[in-house]
Amino acid sequence: MRIGELSERTGTPRRLLRYYEEQGLIKADRLANGYRDYDEAYVDRVLQIRGLLDTGLSTRIIKQILPCLNKPREIHFDEATPETLALLASERDRMTARIRCLTRNRDAIAEYLEMVSRA
Amino acid sequence: MRIGELSERTGTPRRLLRYYEEQGLIKADRLANGYRDYDEAYVDRVLQIRGLLDTGLSTRIIKQILPCLNKPREIHFDEATPETLALLASERDRMTARIRCLTRNRDAIAEYLEMVSRA
DNA sequence: TCAAACCTTGACATCGGTGTGAAGGTCAAC
DNA sequence: GTTGACCTTCACACCGATGTCAAGGTTTGA
Structure with missing residues (x-):
């Protein structure tokens, strides 16, 4: 899905989706024309990010903890x-x-x- | 106690204690010389404010909810x-x-x- | 009486999350 | 083909919480 749909489905301004990407919280594929392309899983991911931001965590911290939140059952040795x-x-x-x-x-x-x- | 002591005991910069006052979260008595004078209870109060700020609440919201947090057992009719x-x-x-x-x-x-x- | 350690108000700066708009490319539909 | 709805990057602005500093008053102790 493109940024507009992700924005609508998460209630998040496009501006912020780009900002979260800039901060390394999400990463978008690109279509041939340069448009961002997100898959379904990003709806939950963005909601999770927004929730954490709302509880007072900074993007910097969220970036650090996200990997172990998504698949807590596997160890990310490069991160550990x-x-x-x-x-x-x-x-x-x-x-x-x-x-x-x-x-x-x-x-x-x-x-x-x-x-x-x-x- | 004066602002310096409150600051030390709560780990809060003086600057912020004045800011919280400006935002209507706390109110200080004044000594004859103009210095702020806080009583003991403000240690907990400031700690509570800082905790709430840390969880993502704004000073504006905190100001609204503080009265009913301090003495939840009495109704503040003017606020209700x-x-x-x-x-x-x-x-x-x-x-x-x-x-x-x-x-x-x-x-x-x-x-x-x-x-x-x-x- | 002077220094140090407090206090006052005021202003301007920084930082992170957001808003907004410009200038321009892409694509679907009429 | 032109219009309108998307998308791109870039930049400047805002707001709330916080830092920092200036200029000055008060108190305590050498």
């Missing part, structure tokens, strides 16, 4: 340097902290709304 | 307009989505690291 593994571990921990923070505060909002709706 | 309640509900849902996204991806990272450590 000690530095990368350390980054993954630290990012895992930061995500856990974020989850705790979000959960705590969301529950407080939910509780508040419950209270209001009872009053 | 239909618009505010709708915003709270929508923000609660967005946070839930973020939690799901973070959890899924963190678990994938964790699984990958487990695998690598076994190999």
Whole structure:
């Protein structure tokens, strides 16, 4: 599919799809005329990227963790340097902290709304 | 406590403490000489703000949800307009989505690291 | 009384994610 | 063939969070 369809199906401006490519998060094949050509799997991939961006991760971090997210069952030996593994571990921990923070505060909002709706 | 101490105890640049105040997230008393004066509770408050910022919420949203986070057990009638309640509900849902996204991806990272450590 | 370590406000800079528009190539349909 | 809807690259602009620095006031201690 071309960029317009991917854009519509993911709700993502074309501008950003090109930006994510520039940042190394996605890679598009090219048709004979130079148009980008994405396959089906990119719909989910882009959605995943947007979700992660929305939770506060940077494109730089996302780029590092994406490979192990897509096929967690295989090791990417070229990527499995000690530095990368350390980054993954630290990012895992930061995500856990974020989850705790979000959960705590969301529950407080939910509780508040419950209270209001009872009053 | 003055701004320097709050800064140290929260690991937050003074610049940002002033910025959060400018955005209406915190409010400082003033000493006779004009210095900001914070009480103990602001340590947690600032930490909470930073945590939320880190999870992708904007200062604008944080400002809206803070009142109901601090004392969820009491209703702030002046704030309980239909618009505010709708915003709270929508923000609660967005946070839930973020939690799901973070959890899924963190678990994938964790699984990958487990695998690598076994190999 | 002077220095050092605080504090104040204000302004301008940076950085990452996004918006927008220009100038131009491709292709399908009428 | 011309129009309209796509696509390309490039560039400049914006916004929010943050860094940094200037110019100046206050307090503490040598």
